[in-house]
Amino acid sequence: MNKRKHILMNLMVILFIVSIFQIKIGPVYANDVPKEKITNETISIETNIEDNLVTKLDKLTFDVWVRDVNDEKIDIDYISVTNNGKNIPINWNDDEKTSYTTDLVIGKNNINIEVNYSNTKINKNYVIMKEEAEDGDVIGNIIFSMDAFTIGLGYIVEPIKVDLIKGERASELLVRILESNGFDYDFTGTINQSFYLAAIAAAENEIYTVEPEIPEALKEALEGNYNENNYDENYLGEFDFNSLSGWMYSVNNIFPNVGYADYYLKDGDVIRTQFTLALGSDIGGGWGNNFFELVNKDALTSAIAEINTFHRDEYLQYEDIEKAYNHSLTILQKVNASQVEIDDALLDLENAVNVIENSGNLN
Incomplete structure (x- = not known):
């Protein structure tokens, strides 16, 4: 299998962004995604760890946001993250958050986050219970999707x-899918x-089942920085349509700062792999420079x-469910959908399903 390596071009793109656009690195999550926040007068800690999680995972990947009273990120030198008293190594650290992956032991795992900064100490403990399982066992399920809404596919x-x-x-799961x-x-x-x-790349299935067409709202935001004819009909990837394009992924509406190979998914996670034309700014994963309202499409x-x-064949034979289902797909594919539109579509779909289920007409 051939690999398309563009290391030099990647460096040129980064330099171009920093020097020309001067994008400020900032949050890349929407709608209060971190599950818990603890704070005092000086320090706030946010994390997406699920307390009292029971799992069969070997490893747990999580993010930590630590900020001071001025909403500035506190340096990792003031932060200690441990599991059962042992330091957890850092996957990645940037201007927004720090990512960690810890090995889980059978039984109780006590993950402690402690911040000692500006004469103030604050800490939070999370308990993760690991159950036994064999490699290759099915230990849950995740939600997966892959889209190219930004080019109308x-x-x-x-x-x-x-x-x-x-x-x-996560890389192995992606390849499998x-x-x-x-x-x-x-x-x-x-x-x-x-x-x-x-x-x-196209293989048994084609990628371009329709002609690519960038939505008008995105064209306006891109300010002409695109070429709808700049693509290979057998591929969809980095540098197609413009120099800022490529594949990104979110997990539970957070864009990780580590690659697929360094992320370990857990039961119930929602992973959405999305094609961007603007280094994430068009899909809610920009470096503090997002084009549209930050929304959460996970639910x-x-x-x-x-x-x-x-339930696809069973449910979609009913007109009301089919209508709500198709409308939901339309809203999901809208690059500038509002949270109100998304929530309303979900409510309509749930109501349509509930009506049919309660009627006793389902087989």
Whole structure:
């Protein structure tokens, strides 16, 4: 399999952004995604760790946001993150958050976050219980989707529920899904280290089932920085349509600052792999320079995945469910959808399903 390596071009793009646009690095999550926040007069800690989680995972990936009274990130020198008293190594540290992956032991894992800064100490403890399982066992499921809404292609892989396999990295899950859906892929790094999805490639299935067309709202935001004819019909990946394009992914509406190979998913996670034309600014993952309202599409994506995976033929024979389902897809594919539109679509879909279920007409 050929890999398209563009290291020099990547460096040139980064330099171009920093020197020309002067984008300020900032938050890349929306709608209060971190599950818990503790604070005092000086320090605030946010994290997406789920307290009292019971899991069969070998490793847990999580993010920590620590900020001072002026909402500035506190340096990692003032922060200690441990599991059962042992330091947890840092995956990645940037101007917004710090990412960690810890090995889990059978039984009780006490993850402690302690900040000692400006004569103030604050800490929070989380308990994770690990149960035994064999490598290769199904230990839950995740929601997966892959889309190219930014160029009008809709879903490459519609929302589905996928088995979560013990010991599997997010990169391995991604490859498994791409191959099962009839796509090839180009990448840099390896499946187990520094994996970067450079492009997907047509194989059993085509990528461009319709002509690509960038939505008008996005064209306006891009200010002419695109070329709708600059693509290969057998590929979709970095530097297609402009120099700022490529594949990004979010987990539970947070854009990780680590690659797929360094992320370990847990039961119930929602992972959305999305094509961007603006280094994430068009999909809610920009460096403090997002084009549209920051929204959370995870709940609606999950509802569609539930239907697609288990009930599609059964439910879509009913006109009201089909109408609500199709409207939900339209809203999900809208690059500048508002949270109100998303929430309303979810409510309409849930109501349509509930009416039919309560009527006793479902088989």
